[in-house]
Amino acid sequence: MVGRRAYLTNVSTDNRSPLPDRIDSIFKRAREGKALFVNRNVLMPEYVPDRLPFRENQINTIAEVLSPVLHGSKPSNLLLYGKTGTGKTAVARYVLSRLQAELSKGGLTVSYVNTRIAGTEYRVLAEFAHSLGVSIPFTGLSIGEVMGRIFKEIQQKRIHSIFVMDEIDYLVKAYGDGVLYEFTRASDRISPASLSLVGISNDLKFKEELDPRVLSSLGEEETVFPPYTVEELREILRERAMIAFRKGVFSDSAVNLCAAMAGTEHGDARRAVDLIRIAGEVAEREGLQTVDDSCVKRASEKMEHDRVEEALRSLPLQNKIILLAVSRFDTGTNTGEVYLAYNSLSKKIGTEALTQRRVSGILAELDMLGLVEAAVVSKGRRGRTKRIRLLIPQDTFNKTLAEDPTLAATF
Ligand SMILES: Nc1ncnc2c1ncn2[C@@H]1O[C@H](COP(=O)(O)OP(=O)(O)OP(=O)(O)O)[C@@H](O)[C@H]1O
Ligand SMILES: [Mg+2]
Structure with a gap:
């Protein structure tokens, strides 16, 4: 009660309260x-800029590959590759918007879906279908049925359709290449209409996961985006x-x-x-x-x-417990001691402990993420060992992990 009264007095008499001053200065500056x-x-x-310097070659190549659609022929399929932030999405969207501006005649469609943002194979196909004017229920149809409706629409309306799948590696990793296989084989079924695919990826390895027939068809043409x-x-x-x-x-x-x-x-x-x-x-x-x-x-x-906060938050529980174990040693320690600390934390939290071998594997992953340093150090004649050290500032670490209710008891 005393505390409450003191608080009320403060509010009514303290003119130095920092809040109004700060707001005043923010508003004043804006005014x-x-x-x-x-x-x-x-x-x-x-935002897609009007000008994309240093990407003229890629823009022209993509425009050339897709341009046959303007006189009613099927463009080749196309793959765009390059590391993150090299302008693939910006360039693709730029060329598509220019192409779209030419598509006044009808009979041609251009669709763009980011497969990671769409989230599921079903949503990718549903978004493509929507862009063709085919309505698909939110759930309930089989993938085959949705594809069937897409092909029917393209064939009946005699459309030449270009379908851009951004971050296509996400789709392939999560669902395999079944849908791509059907798309690349659809030509005969929908002729004289056509469907061309443009795949965009920043993961070169995803090609290895494709069936060779899909790869040779999807990769008819390839454009590489080098880092700037x-x-x-x-x-x-x-x-x-x-x-x-x-x-x-x-x-x-x-x-x-x-x-x-x-x-x-x-x-x-x-x-x-x-x-x-x-x-x-x-x-x-x-x-x-x-x-x-x-x-x-x-x-x-x-x-x-x-x-770092985002990487920490999205870690699986076991990885968080392993990090907590590492954090118990201010100046770093070896794998054996981390494992002992991890074991006792697991008991405290009530989770089943992983084997030491698995924990070593996870420590290597955490090293790759830049969250711990696992440096090999020589111990003279006694061989070599790994010195493990947390790389995250302790306050960020505590604050972020304490958000996880399962771990609250350990702080
Ligand atoms: N040549 C350029 N000129 C101007 N801005 C560019 C250029 N290339 C890229 N950008 C800008 O850089 C940012 C990243 O580009 P973009 O999204 O196209 O990368 P990305 O290759 O698709 O990357 P990711 O593989 O991660 O999806 C965007 O804001 C984009 O507008
Ligand atoms: Mg992109």
Whole structure:
């Protein structure tokens, strides 16, 4: 009761409460038009720029492969490959929108589905069907039935159809290549109409999972997207920053730093564009007038922090328990000790412990994710051992794992 009264008194008499002041200054800044961004949307992941520098070859190749559709012939199937952030989706969407603008005649359709976002094989087909004007119930039909309706529509309406499947490796990994097989074999059934496939993937290994007949058909034509060089990223970012920010806000040196940072692993334009957006947000939040190198560094730290939190959150329970065991040794330890700590944590939590061999395997996976360091160290004549150390700041680690109710008892 005392506490409550004290609280009430505070609220009514304390004019120094920080909340209204901060809101006032946010509103004041906005009123005075000191916002740093003039068009934040152009830095959002779904935005497709009007110009895609350094991708002229890919744009022209795709346009050439697909262009026969404009005089009523079936285009070859096409695969687009390249690491993440190399512009595959942006280029595909760009060419499709240009093609769409030409498709006034009817009898031609262009459909785009991201198979990872669609989530299931059924949803991928249902979205394709919808784009052809065929309505498919939310659930209930067999895959064969949905495909049958798609082929019937294409054949009866004599359509030349192009179907782009982005992140196609997701579909193949989760469901195999059965649907692709049916698609690539459909030609005879639907002639003189046609169906051409464009597959997009950042995972080269997915080809190995395809039936050779599917691979030779789907890969009739291939276009590769190499990573961007740091100079190319710089040019891309300079153009983007110019339309996203008020003039003079984003310094050249900050643009260069973003390009260099995004180019360290491989030239990833997504990471580069995310960096300039988040650097702008950091500067905005701190009430700065310009975005400089230090904002970029803080943006990069924030992205790394978010990445680690997200990676931690999505780990299976056993991996989290193993990490907890590692975290019990401030300066690092060996696999044997981690295993003992893991065993006693498993008892406490009430889960069945995995074998030491399996735990070693998971530690190697956690090493790959950058969450622990498992370095081999020499012990002189006694051979070599692995030194295991947590790479996540302890406060981030505790905060994120404590969200998992199963683990709450261990904190
Ligand atoms: N040449 C370019 N010019 C301007 N912006 C680009 C260029 N290439 C890519 N981008 C931008 O970089 C970001 C990532 O590109 P995109 O989504 O096309 O990558 P992706 O190759 O499809 O990656 P993923 O394999 O992860 O799906 C987008 O915001 C896109 O607009
Ligand atoms: Mg993509």
